Amino acid sequence: MSPEISENSHTLRSNDDYSTVKMASLERLAESVVDELNKAQGESQMGLLPFRRTGNVSEQSVSNTTKSIGRRSSLKNRSVIFGLLAALFLFAVGCSKDGMSPFDPMGPVAAKQLDLFNVLMWVMVIVFVLVEGVLLYAIIRYRKRPGQAKPPQTHGNTSLEITLTIIPTILVLGLAIWSVFTLFDLQDPPEGSPEALHVNVTGHQWWFEFEYPDAGNGKKIITANELRIPVDRPITLSLESDDVIHSFWVPKLAGKLDMIPTHTNEMWFQADSDKINDDLPVTLYGQCAELCGLSHALMKFQVTVMDQADFDSWAAAYGPPPTISARAKAGQAVFAANCTLCHTIDGPDDPVLSASRLTGFLTGGDITPVPAPNLTDLRTRHTLAAGLVDLSETNLLSWLHDPSEIKANNYMSQRAVMYKTETGTSNLTNEEIDALIGYLLDLQ
Numbered sequence: 087m088s089p090e091i092s093e094n095s096h097t098l099r100s101n102d103d104y105s106t107v108k109m110a111s112l113e114r115l116a117e118s119v120v121d122e123l124n125k126a127q128g129e130s131q132m133g134l135l136p137f138r139r140t141g142n143v144s145e146q147s148v149s150n151t152t153k154s155i156g157r158r159s160s161l162k163n164r165s166v167i168f169g170l171l172a173a174l175f176l177f178a179v180g181c182s183k184d185g186m187s188p189f190d191p192m193g194p195v196a197a198k199q200l201d202l203f204n205v206l207m208w209v210m211v212i213v214f215v216l217v218e219g220v221l222l223y224a225i226i227r228y229r230k231r232p233g234q235a236k237p238p239q240t241h242g243n244t245s246l247e248i249t250l251t252i253i254p255t256i257l258v259l260g261l262a263i264w265s266v267f268t269l270f271d272l273q274d275p276p277e278g279s280p281e282a283l284h285v286n287v288t289g290h291q292w293w294f295e296f297e298y299p300d301a302g303n304g305k306k307i308i309t310a311n312e313l314r315i316p317v318d319r320p321i322t323l324s325l326e327s328d329d330v331i332h333s334f335w336v337p338k339l340a341g342k343l344d345m346i347p348t349h350t351n352e353m354w355f356q357a358d359s360d361k362i363n364d365d366l367p368v369t370l371y372g373q374c375a376e377l378c379g380l381s382h383a384l385m386k387f388q389v390t391v392m393d394q395a396d397f398d399s400w401a402a403a404y405g406p407p408p409t410i411s412a413r414a415k416a417g418q419a420v421f422a423a424n425c426t427l428c429h430t431i432d433g434p435d436d437p438v439l440s441a442s443r444l445t446g447f448l449t450g451g452d453i454t455p456v457p458a459p460n461l462t463d464l465r466t467r468h469t470l471a472a473g474l475v476d477l478s479e480t481n482l483l484s485w486l487h488d489p490s491e492i493k494a495n496n497y498m499s500q501r502a503v504m505y506k507t508e509t510g511t512s513n514l515t516n517e518e519i520d521a522l523i524g525y526l527l528d529l530q
């Protein structure tokens with residue numbers, strides 16, 4: 087027997103009682119660990135270690151003063167941490183800027199998903215409060231009191247264990263069934279809905295491409311970062327990615343769905359006029375919800391909900407106008423010489439732009455073209471750089487001068503020849519940039 091154990095405050099009735107000795111050394115070990123933790127707690131003032139030594143061994147190692155300071159500061163620190171967590175929670179639930187809150191659904195899909203969320207959350211809140219309540223009651227009511235003898239030790243209670251297995255099983259099964267039924271229910275627009283409008287959505291680093299194979303009268307539209315949809319009509323979407331995994335999310339219309347390379351995910355949503363309190367058109371906001379590279383957080387988009395008539399006139403107006411101003415004509419040449427490897431504009435300019443693209447491919451050297459937004463309807467958009475700034479001549483000027491000022495890590499700055507300069511800013515002259523803006527925004 088070691089002398090340490092004989093010094094222990096526990097009375098060892100028999101020195102050769104091996105199990106008693108073993109127990110005593112284990113207790114001693116546990117107590118010294120708790121002592122060390124308390125000491126660390128007092129010194130570091132971190133207050134994160136909920137240990138309190140109950141024995142009387144090595145009382146000297148931690149003075150009462152240190153312990154009480156440690157405990158007081160630990161209480162204070164815990165309050166600070168609790169306060170910070172509460173603030174973080176409030177901050178998180180406050181992130182509902184301009185139409186990004188899933189708690190204010192504007193269509194049937196988001197509304198049903200919110201119902202499911204509410205059921206799941208309240209069942210879990212009730213279970214949490216009950217379980218923690220019983221736990222707290224037991225901790226307080228049956229805590230160790232001075233001079234109290236060890237209570238009778240029991241192991242197991244079959245009927246209690248069966249009950250406590252059956253209740254959660256029923257709850258989990260019920261919630262799972264509800265979830266699966268909601269999933270099936272939301273698979274397709276309900277019977278009797280108006281004819282759906284289909285949109286193919288492609289995720290790119292770091293912007294969204296929207297293609298309407300038939301926006302009405304067989305008209306094909308390709309646009310970027312701004313989805314326009316008619317109200318009260320189901321929108322079916324095929325989601326794909328061109329590079330890495332993105333996630334398509336318009337919180338007020340539907341939950342997230344991944345956009346995966348070489349795999350198409352299907353979803354639908356609808357904006358209901360009776361859930362929208364403002365006059366149309368109304369702008370809702372979307373965001374990529376899957377970490378997809380350095381500018382993931384800058385991959386936003388807008389959804390504009392319009393009357394069917396407004397949508398139709400927007401669709402009819404898609405494409406460049408038949409006349410082109412002198413300023414735009416000069417800009418067309420700048421565009422053809424600098425932008426066509428990645429961007430395009432549909433319409434009468436197609437042959438010119440295609441020819442310059444071919445020349446670019448043949449003579450481009452080390453240029454690596456990347457998919458970039460089709461700019462045909464840029465003049466009708468509200469934002470620039472995937473929803474980052476409002477579309478205006480001033481912002482377009484800054485963007486063309488140095489895109490990285492607005493959106494770090496964008497591929498235009500990294501790949502386009504016009505930015506391969508010492509400072510990374512465009513090598514175009516002010517006149518050329520002005521003409522380019524004229525071509526992109528006026529086109530007439």
Ligand code: CUA
Nearest residue numbers: 332374378382
């Ligand atoms: Cu795309 Cu994150």
